[in-house]
Amino acid sequence: xxxxxxxxxxxxxLWSHHTSVEAIVACTPDEESIGALPGFETRxxxxxxxxxxxxxxxxxxxxxxxxxxxxxxxxxxxQAGCPVTFSRTTATLERGIYQVVVEYxxxxxxxxxxxxxxxxxxxxxxxxxxxxxxxxxxxxxxxEDVRLGPSTGSIVHAAVARxxxxxxxxxxxxxxxxxxxxxxxxxxxxIDVTGAIAETIAQDKxxxxxxxxxxxVPVPLGRAVRxxxxxxxxALEVGLPVVIxxxxxxxxxxxxxxxxxxxxxxxxxxxASEFRDxxxxxxxLPGHDYRLLVIGNKLVAAARRDPPHVVxxxxxxxxxLVEIVNRDPRRGSGHGTxxxxxxxDDIALxxxxxxxxxxxxxxxKGQRVTLRNNANLSTGGSATDVTDDVHPDVAARAxxxxxxxxxxxxxxxxxxxxxxxxxxxxxxxxxxxNAAPGLRMHISPSFGKGRAVGEAIMDTLYxxxxxxxxxxxxxxxxxxxxxxxxxxxxxxxxxxxxTGMTNTDGVYIQGRRIDSGDCSGPRxxxxxxxxxxxxxAVFETAxxxxxxxxxxxxxxxxxxxxxxxxxxxxGLNYITTLEDLAxxxxxxxxxxxPNGMAVLNAADPIVAAMAENTRGDVTYFxxxxxxxLMQKHRAQGRRIVYVDNGDLVCAQGKGEERIALSEVPIxxxxxxxxxxxxxxxxxxxxxxxxxxxxxVRAGLRTFVGESDNAPGRFNVFxxxxxxxxxxxxxxxxxxxxxxxxxxxxxxxxRSVVISGAGDRRDQDxxxxxxxxxxxxxxxxxxxxxxxxxxxxxxxxxxxxxxxAGAPRTxxxxxxxxxxxxxxxxxxxxxxxxxxxxLIDQVDxxxxxxxxxxxxx
Numbered sequence: 001x002x003x004x005x006x007x008x009x010x011x012x013x014l015w016s017h018h019t020s021v022e023a024i025v026a027c028t029p030d031e032e033s034i035g036a037l038p039g040f041e042t043r044x045x046x047x048x049x050x051x052x053x054x055x056x057x058x059x060x061x062x063x064x065x066x067x068x069x070x071x072x073x074x075x076x077x078x079q080a081g082c083p084v085t086f087s088r089t090t091a092t093l094e095r096g097i098y099q100v101v102v103e104y105x106x107x108x109x110x111x112x113x114x115x116x117x118x119x120x121x122x123x124x125x126x127x128x129x130x131x132x133x134x135x136x137x138x139x140x141x142x143x144e145d146v147r148l149g150p151s152t153g154s155i156v157h158a159a160v161a162r163x164x165x166x167x168x169x170x171x172x173x174x175x176x177x178x179x180x181x182x183x184x185x186x187x188x189x190x191i192d193v194t195g196a197i198a199e200t201i202a203q204d205k206x207x208x209x210x211x212x213x214x215x216x217v218p219v220p221l222g223r224a225v226r227x228x229x230x231x232x233x234x235a236l237e238v239g240l241p242v243v244i245x246x247x248x249x250x251x252x253x254x255x256x257x258x259x260x261x262x263x264x265x266x267x268x269x270x271x272a273s274e275f276r277d278x279x280x281x282x283x284x285l286p287g288h289d290y291r292l293l294v295i296g297n298k299l300v301a302a303a304r305r306d307p308p309h310v311v312x313x314x315x316x317x318x319x320x321l322v323e324i325v326n327r328d329p330r331r332g333s334g335h336g337t338x339x340x341x342x343x344x345d346d347i348a349l350x351x352x353x354x355x356x357x358x359x360x361x362x363x364x365k366g367q368r369v370t371l372r373n374n375a376n377l378s379t380g381g382s383a384t385d386v387t388d389d390v391h392p393d394v395a396a397r398a399x400x401x402x403x404x405x406x407x408x409x410x411x412x413x414x415x416x417x418x419x420x421x422x423x424x425x426x427x428x429x430x431x432x433x434n435a436a437p438g439l440r441m442h443i444s445p446s447f448g449k450g451r452a453v454g455e456a457i458m459d460t461l462y463x464x465x466x467x468x469x470x471x472x473x474x475x476x477x478x479x480x481x482x483x484x485x486x487x488x489x490x491x492x493x494x495x496x497x498x499t500g501m502t503n504t505d506g507v508y509i510q511g512r513r514i515d516s517g518d519c520s521g522p523r524x525x526x527x528x529x530x531x532x533x534x535x536x537a538v539f540e541t542a543x544x545x546x547x548x549x550x551x552x553x554x555x556x557x558x559x560x561x562x563x564x565x566x567x568x569x570x571g572l573n574y575i576t577t578l579e580d581l582a583x584x585x586x587x588x589x590x591x592x593x594p595n596g597m598a599v600l601n602a603a604d605p606i607v608a609a610m611a612e613n614t615r616g617d618v619t620y621f622x623x624x625x626x627x628x629l630m631q632k633h634r635a636q637g638r639r640i641v642y643v644d645n646g647d648l649v650c651a652q653g654k655g656e657e658r659i660a661l662s663e664v665p666i667x668x669x670x671x672x673x674x675x676x677x678x679x680x681x682x683x684x685x686x687x688x689x690x691x692x693x694x695x696v697r698a699g700l701r702t703f704v705g706e707s708d709n710a711p712g713r714f715n716v717f718x719x720x721x722x723x724x725x726x727x728x729x730x731x732x733x734x735x736x737x738x739x740x741x742x743x744x745x746x747x748x749x750r751s752v753v754i755s756g757a758g759d760r761r762d763q764d765x766x767x768x769x770x771x772x773x774x775x776x777x778x779x780x781x782x783x784x785x786x787x788x789x790x791x792x793x794x795x796x797x798x799x800x801x802x803x804a805g806a807p808r809t810x811x812x813x814x815x816x817x818x819x820x821x822x823x824x825x826x827x828x829x830x831x832x833x834x835x836x837x838l839i840d841q842v843d844x845x846x847x848x849x850x851x852x853x854x855x856x
Contacts, residue, residue, distance in 0.1 A: 001065050001125075002026040003100075003118050008107045011522060012591045013550030014584055018086045018103040021073075021110040025066040025089075025098045032096055033062045037125065044068065044124040048132055051075045064089070065121060066098035072117035073102040073110075080139035082109060092574045099574065109143045144332065149173060151189045151439035154454030162458060164468045165554055167526070177461060178468025179553075180500065180534035184461045189409050190436040191461060198406030202435040203248045206280055208405060215404040217397050218429040220415075222282025228269045232262055234281040241284040243431075244268035246276035257373040258284050267350070285415040285429050289375040290386070292395070292412040293442055293453060294402040296460050299395040301442035301451040302387045302419060308342040308371040308380030312363025318352060319344065319359040322371065330444075331380075339446060342371055342380030383441035385448030386419055393422040401433050409457060411437025471497075471536040471689045472529075472553055474588040477562030477607070478581075479734045480678045481520075481540045483666075483713040484562055487682035487703055489538045494699030495691045500528035503540040504728075505711055505842060509533060516843070521545030525552035536689065543575070546587055558688045559588035559614070560599040560681050564606045565733035582606045592616040597688035599681055602629050602640070619688060621680040623673070625649070639687065641680045646670055648680060650687055657693050659683070665704040671744045672714060674737035712842040714741065717853050721831030723747065726839050726849055730757050732767040738836060739775045747834035751778035753825045754838045755818065756799050758790035765795060766802035773806025776836070778828065781814045782821035784840040819848050826852055 005024045030036045052075045054063050067089040074087040086103040104110025116135045123130035152173040159166050159177050167176050173188040185192040209219045221238040225231040235242040245255040254275035256268030272279045293301040310321035326341040348371040363369050375381040402410035416428025442451045475485045482503045489501040501508040502524040507515035520542035528537050589598045589610045601607040602620035611618045620633050625642035634640050637653045647658040661670035712728035729738050752772050756765040781796045815821040825835050839845035
């Protein structure tokens with residue numbers, strides 16, 4: 001078995017809505033059925049007893065080894081604790097070649113699971129050992145390393161529950177919610193509007209105490225110190241016992257509490273110095289350690305934090321008791337679990353010594369032994385939820401502390417005997433405020449109920465009912481995608497929306513190109529959704545990107561399918577039939593939002609049938625309104641777009657909006673049929689977005705077919721009294737549409753310049769010149785720069801085969817180089833002639849033609 005071309009599908013894709021790893025798997029003939037491998041399944045289950053059934057109950061199908069790989073990769077992730085459920089194996093037309101798809105929750109974990117599953121299958125195949133526990137440990141550790149921590153994860157989960165899209169911007173905890181101009185960002189539990197000054201104040205514990213004291217919030221006395229002698233002097237000033245800690249610290253690092261002697265203070269100073277140079281001493285406040293979480297103007301959660309400890313049973317030593325506690329599955333080595341393992345280090349040993357114990361002491365049954373004086377969860381402490389017990393005055397003091405520092409999300413550390421009564425009544429105090437506070441003690445406390453803190457943070461970012469989305473229009477199909485995208489973007493911009501657009505020419509933000517080349521894939525679309533100056537986005541969504549990565553978005557407001565026709569790129573990437581192509585293209589239809597709109601070509605039966613696959617509503621478009629499907633749809637009170645007596649008509653029920661095609665320049669008064677269809681699709685899409693009709697009309701009037709608006713899409717030039725048309729048509733359907741348009745334009749003699757894309761089927765390349773040979777007098781064949789896998793001269797030979805027996809063509813030339821071919825065609829033109837130039841290098845070829853026109 002050979003596994004190749006492993007790629008991550010990071011959005012909705014051909015197989016499912018899940019993020020997945022896809023691989024091409026080649027099986028030898030005897031691996032096409034594990035029934036032909038004696039003892040294989042028995043050995044497999046011996047190595048991995050928990051592996052799931054290899055096929056559904058009640059089935060007795062042939063199981064290839066590729067399917068075992070699929071099941072094993074999914075089951076390994078599930079056993080490691082990953083929330084995955086989807087996988088699939090599909091045979092291709094090539095014998096022994098399979099497409100294996102396995103869901104992942106973290107991409108790196110999914111890839112590793114596939115690698116380990118391959119090793120498992122090989123071990124079972126060859127009767128070799130496989131260390132299952134080591135494999136699961138490897139997956140768990142990687143998952144903990146790469147997945148979001150509990151604090152950030154709780155906010156992301158709250159966003160997902162509200163339908164707010166998110167994207168991790170780094171491998172850490174920097175996350176963007178929403179799209180374009182509606183985006184917000186967090187890093188852990190810190191939001192984008194948190195001020196740098198507020199964060200700086202929170203890090204300076206001495207300054208924080210001064211501000212809180214000025215606000216009337218109780219705080220312990222204390223000051224910064226220079227050295228151990230100064231620290232002892234400060235301790236005597238405020239009165240023993242004291243706390244010694246770094247001036248700027250977190251997670252309880254370097255903190256020593258309840259210091260009563262000079263020796264303890266010197267040791268505490270040394271411990272604090274390991275983390276920071278600036279040290280402070282403050283009055284030790286007896287009582288419990290509480291963390292109060294303030295979000296905005298509310299106290300949303302509170303927890304009592306207890307230092308790491310064990311309780312004696314009269315049988316086990318302290319070391320053994322710690323090991324027993326650390327076996328709790330909720331305890332991990334980092335921050336990815338609800339609790340952290342208790343550290344048995346020098347600080348723990350020193351704490352034991354203060355209580356008269358050492359590591360091998362056996363405490364009496366029920367005796368509590370503390371391993372640390374501070375109660376941070378990161379050092380093994382535990383938390384008990386006390387949110388419902390907080391006195392209103394205590395909550396008010398916590399909110400005042402957060403506001404005084406200037407933090408939107410603030411963890412307030414309070415020491416007092418109880419939160420049931422005001423702080424002042426029990427001589428307690430607020431000892432710290434924290435930016436980006438840890439949330440796990442509130443999400444999943446050791447005792448008590450968890451609090452919806454992630455939801456509270458999302459409510460500060462987005463008002464209830466706001467999903468942070470901008471209108472997204474996705475356009476796919478065989479032909480017309482780029483022009484349709486450009487018209488939609490132009491109409492959205494005409495309505496005042498700052499619009500981002502991707503297509504095969506580049507990425508555009510508010511009409512300015514910021515990237516060039518074929519940008520019809522998900523990477524470019526994601527970049528537009530990242531841009532803060534985008535109010536609406538329009539994406540050309542090509543087949544290649546959907547196959548490579550899936551969609552760049554979880555759902556769109558409008559999904560447009562222009563046509564399928566005879567298809568394009570058939571025979572590539574296991575897309576071999578029109579039905580295969582339709583299944584791929586309808587991905588955007590399947591991922592239209594429930595309140596969105598699918599815009600479908602009613603004149604193309606394959607496209608029209610996609611209506612069954614959308615969760616949203618449907619707008620049909622076709623030039624002929626008498627089609628039964630169009631009539632039925634309108635009778636149901638739903639939207640259709642068609643042409644009537646020179647007008648483009650947008651109808652719903654009895655209501656109509658009419659736009660004269662004479663006012664839509666790119667249709668040349670309605671003569672260019674394929675441009676009429678592109679405009680119908682574009683208008684239907686902007687109607688679905690809710691653009692005002694006046695803006696639509698104004699936008700159509702100002703969108704002309706020159707190369708700056710739609711480069712390579714029926715760009716018309718006048719050259720010495722002849723008409724020159726440049727277009728990027730590159731498949732039989734596009735060629736047929738261009739011929740239909742050209743034949744409506746008068747000409748004494750017609751010529752065409754054409755090459756062929758080498759990554760098409762032979763029959764598709766030949767069919768282009770079969771069509772052209774019926775309508776053009778001169779055909780100039782050129783070989784372009786990129787043959788896309790073909791041998792030199794092979795494409796031109798296929799094009800010439802298509803001209804065999806051409807009824808009209810009388811002159812054929814073969815030319816090396818696109819620009820040479822263009823110059824040759826221009827040189828042969830006489831006034832009144834027409835030349836169709838099918839360009840390959842769009843920008844360069846258009847610039848070349850424009851230069852020749854200017855020189856004429």
